[in-house]
Amino acid sequence: MSETVIEVRDLVKTYDRVNVVDHVDLDVGAGDVFSLLGPNGAGKTTTVEILECIRDASAGSISILGLDISRKKDIKNAIGVMPQSFNSFERLTVRESILYFAGMFKCKVDADELIASVRLEEKRDVQFGKLSGGLKQRVGIAISLVNDPDIVFLDEPSTGLDPSARRDVWEVIRQLKKKGKTVFLTTHYMEEAELLSDEVNIMNRGKVICSGSPLQVVSQHGASSTALVRGGGEYALNCMQSRFPGVILEGDDVRVTLDNGKNLVEIIRMLDDSQVRYEEITVKRPSLEDVFIKLTGESYGGGE
Amino acid sequence: MTNRILVDLSATIKDFYRSPSAMFWTFAFPLLLILIFGAIFSGGGDGTYTMYVQNLDQNDATGISQSFLDTVNSTGAVNMVMIDPSTNLDDFIRDNSPSSVLIIPSGFGMDVNLSGDGLLIFRMDQSSQSAQVVLAVINGVAQHMNLALANASESIGVQTTNIINTNMNYMDFFIPGIIGLTVMNNSVNYITMVMCDYRSRGIFRKLKTTPISRVEWLTSQIIWQLVLNFASVLLITLVGVTVFGMNISLDFSFWLLIIVGTALFTALGMILGGLIKNQDTAGSVVMAITFPMMFLSGSFFALDMMPDYLQSIATVLPLTYLNEGLRDAMVYGNLTNAYYNLLVLVGVTAVFVAVASLTTKWKED
Numbered sequence: 001m002s003e004t005v006i007e008v009r010d011l012v013k014t015y016d017r018v019n020v021v022d023h024v025d026l027d028v029g030a031g032d033v034f035s036l037l038g039p040n041g042a043g044k045t046t047t048v049e050i051l052e053c054i055r056d057a058s059a060g061s062i063s064i065l066g067l068d069i070s071r072k073k074d075i076k077n078a079i080g081v082m083p084q085s086f087n088s089f090e091r092l093t094v095r096e097s098i099l100y101f102a103g104m105f106k107c108k109v110d111a112d113e114l115i116a117s118v119r120l121e122e123k124r125d126v127q128f129g130k131l132s133g134g135l136k137q138r139v140g141i142a143i144s145l146v147n148d149p150d151i152v153f154l155d156e157p158s159t160g161l162d163p164s165a166r167r168d169v170w171e172v173i174r175q176l177k178k179k180g181k182t183v184f185l186t187t188h189y190m191e192e193a194e195l196l197s198d199e200v201n202i203m204n205r206g207k208v209i210c211s212g213s214p215l216q217v218v219s220q221h222g223a224s225s226t227a228l229v230r231g232g233g234e235y236a237l238n239c240m241q242s243r244f245p246g247v248i249l250e251g252d253d254v255r256v257t258l259d260n261g262k263n264l265v266e267i268i269r270m271l272d273d274s275q276v277r278y279e280e281i282t283v284k285r286p287s288l289e290d291v292f293i294k295l296t297g298e299s300y301g302g303g304e
Numbered sequence: 305m306t307n308r309i310l311v312d313l314s315a316t317i318k319d320f321y322r323s324p325s326a327m328f329w330t331f332a333f334p335l336l337l338i339l340i341f342g343a344i345f346s347g348g349g350d351g352t353y354t355m356y357v358q359n360l361d362q363n364d365a366t367g368i369s370q371s372f373l374d375t376v377n378s379t380g381a382v383n384m385v386m387i388d389p390s391t392n393l394d395d396f397i398r399d400n401s402p403s404s405v406l407i408i409p410s411g412f413g414m415d416v417n418l419s420g421d422g423l424l425i426f427r428m429d430q431s432s433q434s435a436q437v438v439l440a441v442i443n444g445v446a447q448h449m450n451l452a453l454a455n456a457s458e459s460i461g462v463q464t465t466n467i468i469n470t471n472m473n474y475m476d477f478f479i480p481g482i483i484g485l486t487v488m489n490n491s492v493n494y495i496t497m498v499m500c501d502y503r504s505r506g507i508f509r510k511l512k513t514t515p516i517s518r519v520e521w522l523t524s525q526i527i528w529q530l531v532l533n534f535a536s537v538l539l540i541t542l543v544g545v546t547v548f549g550m551n552i553s554l555d556f557s558f559w560l561l562i563i564v565g566t567a568l569f570t571a572l573g574m575i576l577g578g579l580i581k582n583q584d585t586a587g588s589v590v591m592a593i594t595f596p597m598m599f600l601s602g603s604f605f606a607l608d609m610m611p612d613y614l615q616s617i618a619t620v621l622p623l624t625y626l627n628e629g630l631r632d633a634m635v636y637g638n639l640t641n642a643y644y645n646l647l648v649l650v651g652v653t654a655v656f657v658a659v660a661s662l663t664t665k666w667k668e669d
Contacts, residue, residue: 054512073515081513086506091322092315103311104514127322143510 134165
């Protein structure tokens with residue numbers, strides 16, 4: 001693993017005697033895209049906002065780029081933040097917004113270059129309030145880069161966006177990684193986390209309940225792959241039931257759990273021998289979303 | 305430090321002049337108030353009050369009835385409208401809703417001439433101010449004619465002059481009230497709305513992750529409030545002087561009052577913006593606080609026109625002291641009173657600032 005740029009140990013945040021963040025440890029490697037996942041109220045935004053110096057921790061130690069969290073001034077200069085549901089000034093243009101926040105850091109910034117990096121050249125002089133949701137999020141990301149930070153925090157950057165706008169945001173995040181930035185992401189979308197992240201942590205009720213690369217997490221916690229016999233109907237169900245007790249009928253489809261793919265051949269042979277007719281057989285490996293639902297007991301996929 | 309304040313100021317200015325509604329409430333609204341009230345109250349003395357007369361004494365050989373009417377007319381205080389003697393008066397009143405009608409009964413002139421007991425009938429709406437004025441004019445003329453008929457002369461005359469040396473009119477009273485009102489509205493509305501807006505947009509959260517401090521941000525906002533208030537105050541005064549010929553002085557105490565008033569109402573706005581999270585609710589609460597103050601703090605009417613219990617409410621409203629102070633400074637030239645009012649305002653401001661510093665947060669804990 002690469003050098004650690006964020007190290008969190010035993011982080012606790014208490015509201016009304018409840019630990020909203022409950023003894024959390026995190027390690028974020030330099031240059032990685034790190035995703036913090038969790039259902040609403042899991043404590044992920046509270047955790048991120050403590051790292052962003054927006055809130056104070058109740059207990060625990062945090063070091064960001066080797067700086068203790070108490071050195072807020074130095075940390076603020078080294079990180080870039082896009083808060084949750086951030087909207088810049090309604091009547092300032094894209095360029096003016098970027099220059100405003102650059103002015104807060106007193107840093108010289110090439111606004112046009114930043115605008116180009118999120119591909120907003122054509123909207124340079126358009127007022128923020130007149131942009132669509134996806135473009136607003138890209139402005140937010142550009143603003144988070146004004147001080148050329150080493151770590152960029154993006155709190156739910158694609159929530160509420162349509163699929164194509166979401167893809168554009170993903171592309172911007174990939175570009176950040178390419179430039180060597182460390183990206184700390186919280187998201188509602190498992191697909192997004194799986195596609196973009198080097199490391200994911202899933203939080204539930206204030207605790208981190210699993211961590212690792214998306215592949216590791218899935219293989220550790222995921223169920224086995226499943227085969228779906230489309231259009232097999234009751235014939236397929238009857239023919240397999242004796243050999244595979246776990247088989248289930250979903251509408252006209254039949255789902256079977258595979259034992260690491262080894263029994264796929266056996267299934268096809270059984271169907272063939274019984275001359276069962278079906279449309280197709282698909283094999284689906286478990287996704288991060290399956291793991292998420294299994295671990296948190298919640299459906300999460302489509303956003304809020 | 306100064307750099308960040310300037311950056312924030314320049315963004316605020318851009319945001320302001322690109323917002324038509326902000327421009328309207330800051331500059332156009334007070335001017336509209338002045339022009340409307342000015343038109344209502346500075347209409348001049350020619351025939352402001354309409355006097356309806358039905359002269360039933362058409363065959364008056366003495367000429368007394370006509371000479372009475374001529375005398376009333378010559379005062380110039382009323383604009384006389386004659387009702388045809390054949391008109392049914394009750395129908396006329398129902399159709400035209402006059403607040404008063406003078407009826408000269410048939411044979412009035414002869415009664416005066418022969419027995420000295422002529423009686424005019426005046427039907428009036430007791431609650432109407434203009435009817436009271438018309439009645440006063442009629443009484444005055446009747447008194448005058450009584451003396452003339454008795455061949456007596458007026459031993460006591462009254463010459464009216466103004467309460468203060470300079471020639472004060474209603475606009476002189478009104479414009480300082482509008483200035484106080486504008487300072488209040490600008491400051492409370494602006495800062496409450498900005499705080500709610502920045503909170504819901506996540507701008508406060510974002511600023512918290514940058515090096516700007518709360519003090520720097522507040523400094524920028526207060527400078528902006530002062531600039532805005534100075535600008536609208538000057539505009540109002542300019543219109544007052546050029547259009548309505550106000551007699552005013554803008555001395556040091558005047559500017560101190562504007563500065564302290566701005567600080568006071570900005571702090572009040574900060575308290576509201578800090579406590580009320582929802583923008584719509586905040587708008588309603590601001591209205592609920594500023595609207596009664598507009599009417600109870602002597603912005604439009606002199607306080608002593610109001611009943612006692614309302615006057616005692618006025619003594620606890622900060623806008624009262626701003627209005628009174630501004631009148632003392634601008635119109636009456638009474639600096640002792642101006643500084644007394646200023647002192648009260650400074651005290652209230654200190655309290656508000658202390659409360660605001662407790663209630664205002666950029667971040668959740």
